Amino acid sequence: MTINSTPAPRTQDSKSTGAGRLLIAVYGIFALAASARAGFQIASKFSEAPVAYLLSAFAGLVYIAATVSLAKKGAFWFRAAAVAVGVELLGVLVVGALSLFDARVFPQETVWSLFGRGYGFVPLLLPILGLIWLYRHRAPAQTA
Amino acid sequence: MTVDGWFIASLVVGLISSLICVVAALLKKGPNDVTLLSVVAVELFLLSYLVASIVRTATGVQPAGAAWEFWAYLITAISLPVAGFYWAILDRAFWSNYVLAAVGLTIVVMMARMAQIWYGMATLALGT
Numbered sequence: 160m161t162i163n164s165t166p167a168p169r170t171q172d173s174k175s176t177g178a179g180r181l182l183i184a185v186y187g188i189f190a191l192a193a194s195a196r197a198g199f200q201i202a203s204k205f206s207e208a209p210v211a212y213l214l215s216a217f218a219g220l221v222y223i224a225a226t227v228s229l230a231k232k233g234a235f236w237f238r239a240a241a242v243a244v245g246v247e248l249l250g251v252l253v254v255g256a257l258s259l260f261d262a263r264v265f266p267q268e269t270v271w272s273l274f275g276r277g278y279g280f281v282p283l284l285l286p287i288l289g290l291i292w293l294y295r296h297r298a299p300a301q302t303a
Numbered sequence: 304m305t306v307d308g309w310f311i312a313s314l315v316v317g318l319i320s321s322l323i324c325v326v327a328a329l330l331k332k333g334p335n336d337v338t339l340l341s342v343v344a345v346e347l348f349l350l351s352y353l354v355a356s357i358v359r360t361a362t363g364v365q366p367a368g369a370a371w372e373f374w375a376y377l378i379t380a381i382s383l384p385v386a387g388f389y390w391a392i393l394d395r396a397f398w399s400n401y402v403l404a405a406v407g408l409t410i411v412v413m414m415a416r417m418a419q420i421w422y423g424m425a426t427l428a429l430g431t
Contacts, residue, residue: 177398184390184402188409191379199372 194219248286305422321407328400334391367423
């Protein structure tokens with residue numbers, strides 16, 4: 160049996176199709192996991208580690224922004240996706256490094272602690288794959 | 304965490320479903336009866352876990368951790384196969400089978416978390 164899908168031309172909007180669907184799904188799962196976890200941490204034991212839990216909440220927001228902007232079409236959402244995924248990469252690198260060297264500020268686990276070890280390092284891999292995916296679907300260079 | 308029969312069952316059902324979906328995707332097949340039904344099997348497992356958890360709670364057994372966290376995990380887990388199924392019938396491309404494969408793996412991870420909440424774990428003292 161054949162699935163007659165002629166390869167769609169790589170445009171900015173095609174970032175939401177094909178493998179992009181899987182990317183959106185995984186981002187959606189992480190948006191859910193990180194936000195729910197942060198909500199639980201802040202609701203039940205905020206005073207234990209306020210910095211870590213606020214970062215958890217921030218990570219949740221970044222994942223939500225990335226999920227939405229990856230799914231939406233148009234030049235604005237393409238830029239928004241690049242910014243969200245870029246912030247995510249920066250976040251996992253900075254928080255990963257800080258949790259390694261300054262365990263006092265990050266006594267509790269967040270999604271990005273130790274470069275996302277608690278989540279099988281998927282949080283470290285995801286923004287890299289996301290940026291590669293976006294780069295391959297960027298708009299052709301325009302003169303003007 | 305304590306590994307119980309429920310977790311082992313989820314491991315078997317979830318991983319087999321994910322494996323079926325990945326193989327189908329590698330063969331460039333779109334979502335079909337086999338991959339969709341494997342996700343239905345995951346959902347049926349979760350529903351039986353829901354019923355069993357309600358029965359366990361009704362007979363006075365309570366989770367060691369926060370009860371509402373346990374139920375939030377369970378309700379989220381139950382909605383995941385539904386969302387994946389819906390997505391897969393909307394988009395028949397082979398990539399949807401990878402999305403379906405993600406469902407089984409996510410359920411196994413969430414079942415591990417639910418087992419931790421139910422039985423409690425050494426590192427987490429939640430003083431309920």
